[in-house]
Amino acid sequence: MSKALVRDVAAQERPQLRAFVADEETRAVIGQVAGDLMITGAAIHNGTVRDAIEALGRQRSPRILIVDISASELPLSDIDELAEVCEPGVSVIAIGERNDVGLFRELVHHGITDYLVKPVTATLLQRALVQAVEGTAPHQRQSGRLGRIVAVLGARGGVGATMVATSLAWSIATGRHRRVVLFDLDLQFGSVALSLDLDPVNGLRDAVENPGRIDGLYLDRTLVRHSETLFVLGAEEPLDDVVRADRDAVGLLLQELQTKFHFVVVDLPRQVSVAAQQVLQSATNLVLVSDFSLAGMRDTMRIVQLMHALNVGCAVTVVVNKAGEYRAGEIPRGEFERGIGRSIDLVLPFDARRVCPAINSGRPVASAGGPVADLLRELADRICGNKVAARAGLLRRLLAGLR
Numbered sequence: 001m002s003k004a005l006v007r008d009v010a011a012q013e014r015p016q017l018r019a020f021v022a023d024e025e026t027r028a029v030i031g032q033v034a035g036d037l038m039i040t041g042a043a044i045h046n047g048t049v050r051d052a053i054e055a056l057g058r059q060r061s062p063r064i065l066i067v068d069i070s071a072s073e074l075p076l077s078d079i080d081e082l083a084e085v086c087e088p089g090v091s092v093i094a095i096g097e098r099n100d101v102g103l104f105r106e107l108v109h110h111g112i113t114d115y116l117v118k119p120v121t122a123t124l125l126q127r128a129l130v131q132a133v134e135g136t137a138p139h140q141r142q143s144g145r146l147g148r149i150v151a152v153l154g155a156r157g158g159v160g161a162t163m164v165a166t167s168l169a170w171s172i173a174t175g176r177h178r179r180v181v182l183f184d185l186d187l188q189f190g191s192v193a194l195s196l197d198l199d200p201v202n203g204l205r206d207a208v209e210n211p212g213r214i215d216g217l218y219l220d221r222t223l224v225r226h227s228e229t230l231f232v233l234g235a236e237e238p239l240d241d242v243v244r245a246d247r248d249a250v251g252l253l254l255q256e257l258q259t260k261f262h263f264v265v266v267d268l269p270r271q272v273s274v275a276a277q278q279v280l281q282s283a284t285n286l287v288l289v290s291d292f293s294l295a296g297m298r299d300t301m302r303i304v305q306l307m308h309a310l311n312v313g314c315a316v317t318v319v320v321n322k323a324g325e326y327r328a329g330e331i332p333r334g335e336f337e338r339g340i341g342r343s344i345d346l347v348l349p350f351d352a353r354r355v356c357p358a359i360n361s362g363r364p365v366a367s368a369g370g371p372v373a374d375l376l377r378e379l380a381d382r383i384c385g386n387k388v389a390a391r392a393g394l395l396r397r398l399l400a401g402l403r
Contacts, residue, residue, distance in 0.1 A: 015060065016039050016041055016064065017043070017062055017064045018042070018052075018065055019043070020049065022047065022071065023118070025119060026118060029121070030066060030120075036126065043062075048068045053078070056082070060179075061087035063089075063133075064090070064091045064129060065086065065092045066095060070095070075096070075107070079092075083111055088146050091132035092111065093116065094107055095115075095117075096118065097117065097118050103115070113131075114132065147262050149279070150264065151266045151280055151285070152267050153286065153289065153303065154290070155300040156296050156299055159290055162184075162267050163355070163359060164319060165192065166196060166267075167365045167366035167367075167376040167379075168265055168366075168376065169181075170226075174230070175380060179262050180230050180264075181233055181257050181261045183233045183266045183267070184200075184232070184233065184235070184267045185208075185276065185279065186268075188238075190267065192267050195364075196364070197362025200234040201222050201224055202235070203221060204222055205235055207222065207253055208253065209246055211246060214252045215256070219253075219260070245273065245274070247277070280311055286311075286314050287379070288304070290320055290321070291321060291323075291325075293329075297336050317346070317379070317383070318342065318345050319345060319348065324350045346375055346378065346379055354368045355368065366380075
């Protein structure tokens with residue numbers, strides 16, 4: 001990946017409106033209303049909610065999405081699958097044929113902004129679109145669906161936490177086609193951008209020190225694009241300067257990133273600063289990386305205990321890296337697990353032949369092949385949920401057809 005890669009995130013602006021509707025009459029009404037409201041770039045497709053799921057699994061989500069659930073046998077299941085592929089902050093308007101209050105309430109509970117019954121009139125659709133844009137829909141949930149925060153922390157220095165964070169973010173962005181931002185909270189010694197052969201853009205320090213500077217446009221100028229789905233937020237501040245990350249600023253920054261990305265992967269410095277604590281308190285997942293050393297065992301145990309007090313709802317995944325590098329001096333797995341009071345989730349073997357060249361050439365280790373790459377992709381599956389589970393809606397439909 002060349003360092004000259006285009007960084008114009010604004011060019012990847014989301015479309016305003018997309019619709020997947022099965023009948024010509026409704027498509028005509030949507031086209032009329034989009035014209036009346038002067039919605040530029042509106043795309044109206046002949047299709048259903050299933051077509052929307054397939055399309056948005058690989059393309060950017062619009063700000064407003066209209067889907068036809070008329071032919072859906074399990075509309076709630078389909079809406080859940082749609083939510084998995086949609087970016088955070090999408091307003092979804094469902095259109096169907098059932099005038100059912102119970103269905104409407106369930107759809108709203110599953111995150112739908114509004115539900116319209118066919119035949120759809122221009123007046124009702126215009127009102128629904130305006131309310132979706134303004135966030136004033138009567139049943140619109142203000143919390144919305146936000147991206148997940150995945151913190152990656154090394155129990156001690158040199159265990160490869162940045163390698164794991166980089167490969168995890170790359171695997172989710174590439175294998176799952178989700179929008180991911182990789183946020184390096186170490187503003188002086190962080191190496192996330194270096195690991196992907198990118199140059200960080202100035203601006204992150206101002207954001208983490210001054211809450212008032214944080215907004216969508218400011219972030220767009222600070223993010224560095226690695227691919228269509230993977231972005232990096234990092235810095236290389238002078239070593240003779242003091243960076244004072246503000247807890248509130250980091251919290252606001254995380255919230256802003258959650259509205260733009262499916263996953264926010266944060267590579268945490270080992271020091272548990274107020275900024276790091278804010279990340280740990282907000283995290284949905286923590287990937288804790290160690291080695292089979294006495295210090296690693298001790299500090300893994302301490303961090304697990306800290307998370308019980310700091311964020312009991314956070315799912316902690318323990319990863320041991322470089323297993324076998326110092327075979328004679330390593331603590332046996334069973335003893336390590338007794339010491340930390342829980343099981344190890346993944347053990348990555350030491351593989352200098354593949355891992356070191358990938359790191360030194362600015363490539364994610366997960367792309368290098370071999371057992372370590374396979375296990376790193378397995379880690380991504382654990383964080384995202386097994387791919388088989390992602391097809392649960394299809395399985396349920398098949399089973400329903402057999403009854």
